[in-house]
Amino acid sequence: EAQVTQNPRYLITVTGKKLTVTCSQNMNHEYMSWYRQDPGLGLRQIYYSMNVEVTDKGDVPEGYKVSRKEKRNFPLILESPSPNQTSLYFCASSLNPSGGIYNEQFFGPGTRLTVL
Amino acid sequence: AQSVTQLGSHVSVSEGALVLLRCNYSSSVPPYLFWYVQYPNQGLQLLLKYTSAATLVKGINGFEAEFKKSETSFHLTKPSAHMSDAAEYFCAVSATGTASKLTFGTGTRLQVTL
Numbered sequence: 001e002a003q004v005t006q007n008p009r010y011l012i013t014v015t016g017k018k019l020t021v022t023c024s025q026n027m028n029h030e031y032m033s034w035y036r037q038d039p040g041l042g043l044r045q046i047y048y049s050m051n052v053e054v055t056d057k058g059d060v061p062e063g064y065k066v067s068r069k070e071k072r073n074f075p076l077i078l079e080s081p082s083p084n085q086t087s088l089y090f091c092a093s094s095l096n097p098s099g100g101i102y103n104e105q106f107f108g109p110g111t112r113l114t115v116l
Numbered sequence: 117a118q119s120v121t122q123l124g125s126h127v128s129v130s131e132g133a134l135v136l137l138r139c140n141y142s143s144s145v146p147p148y149l150f151w152y153v154q155y156p157n158q159g160l161q162l163l164l165k166y167t168s169a170a171t172l173v174k175g176i177n178g179f180e181a182e183f184k185k186s187e188t189s190f191h192l193t194k195p196s197a198h199m200s201d202a203a204e205y206f207c208a209v210s211a212t213g214t215a216s217k218l219t220f221g222t223g224t225r226l227q228v229t230l
Contacts, residue, residue, distance in 0.1 A: 004159075033218075035220075040125065040222055041222060042122075042206060042220040042221050042222040042223050043160075043206065043218075043220040044220070045217070045218070045219075048217070090159060090160065092160075104162055104165070105162075105218060107152075107159040107160040107161075108159055109158060109159045110157075110158075110159050
């Protein structure tokens with residue numbers, strides 16, 4: 001089944017304790033992205049990757065890191081989480097990031113993170 | 117630059133009534149426009165998309181949206197609401213040529229009552 005998976009789905013942690021949220025897709029997609037969803041703010045892009053070893057900042061990158069060593073994986077790293085990073089996080093992927101042809105973004109199920 | 121404004125964070129309709137969720141966009145280049153739906157505790161699912169073909173776009177579950185350039189709008193409608201339509205709906209815009217950079221609106225939660 002074609003899908004985007006995220007782990008963990010739920011995570012409660014404490015301020016300053018490094019964590020990684022994994023994202024994997026099995027559709028051979030080139031483009032991957034991370035979003036955070038907060039009430040009243042919709043989804044905001046954190047980082048995105050156009051292909052392996054190519055990443056760039058989205059609209060709210062502060063406090064986050066990403067890496068894209070393999071095409072299928074795009075982990076989100078919080079080196080020193082803070083309470084304002086408590087949010088619902090979504091990973092997404094799509095086939096081709098450019099060329100004037102739109103390719104649908106497929107979303108993972110989400111990771112609910114609470115930072116105490 | 118691109119942005120989306122969704123009017124009304126909460127909309128309540130009776131089952132069988134018309135659903136109208138409003139979306140206005142701003143884009144410096146011709147846009148791609150989308151509606152996504154999020155059911156409780158789930159990820160986002162694409163309802164429909166406008167990519168410069170027909171201005172009236174039909175999506176899944178009986179939803180449709182009309183692109184109106186003069187009004188910079190892309191409102192989502194469904195003639196008859198069903199209880200299963202209760203969810204949060206997001207409008208999103210992407211500039212052509214950067215097809216994967218999505219900018220989302222703040223969402224509209226649709227409640228369907230008996």
